[in-house]
Amino acid sequence: MKHFLNEPEKWVETDTLSRSLDLDISTVQRSVKKLHEKGILQRSQQNLDGGGYVFIYKIHSRNQIKNVILKIVQSWADRLGQELEQWENGG
Amino acid sequence: MKHFLNEPEKWVETDTLSRSLDLDISTVQRSVKKLHEKGILQRSQQNLDGGGYVFIYKIHSRNQIKNVILKIVQSWADRLGQELEQWENGG
Numbered sequence: 001m002k003h004f005l006n007e008p009e010k011w012v013e014t015d016t017l018s019r020s021l022d023l024d025i026s027t028v029q030r031s032v033k034k035l036h037e038k039g040i041l042q043r044s045q046q047n048l049d050g051g052g053y054v055f056i057y058k059i060h061s062r063n064q065i066k067n068v069i070l071k072i073v074q075s076w077a078d079r080l081g082q083e084l085e086q087w088e089n090g091g
Numbered sequence: 092m093k094h095f096l097n098e099p100e101k102w103v104e105t106d107t108l109s110r111s112l113d114l115d116i117s118t119v120q121r122s123v124k125k126l127h128e129k130g131i132l133q134r135s136q137q138n139l140d141g142g143g144y145v146f147i148y149k150i151h152s153r154n155q156i157k158n159v160i161l162k163i164v165q166s167w168a169d170r171l172g173q174e175l176e177q178w179e180n181g182g
Contacts, residue, residue, distance in 0.1 A: 066175040073171060077164050084157040
């Protein structure tokens, strides 16, 4: 995550990341997958000359990340509001 | 706090609370003061026949408590939004 924040314009492969962070490739893959699912990283498919492809990742814009966070907080606040509503009505 | 939730319609003195909860009177006074400041308890002044008065406390309505909580969460979310705005603009 920190790596991506420091290099906001760079696309990177998990393989490169694994080497530069000295982390197991499966650890890196799990992490980028999660960050991609949560809308923090964008993913692109890079086709290889010999056929096949690798995924490359880059961080989303700060604006997009801000919106991801605000959306999570908003949905949490909405949920809390509903729970309190139930409690108010004697639930 | 639990005491007040269980007896939502009853006004009570700190002295009574202290005895029924078997807690030091100063502990009880500190607690009800905080809960009153935060808008959870309402306070009333009960004048004594011989002069002087004691404070009595009762919990606010669930509606009021709900609003207190939602207001805190809202101000926290607003604050987060501002911080993220700053971060977005390179702060």
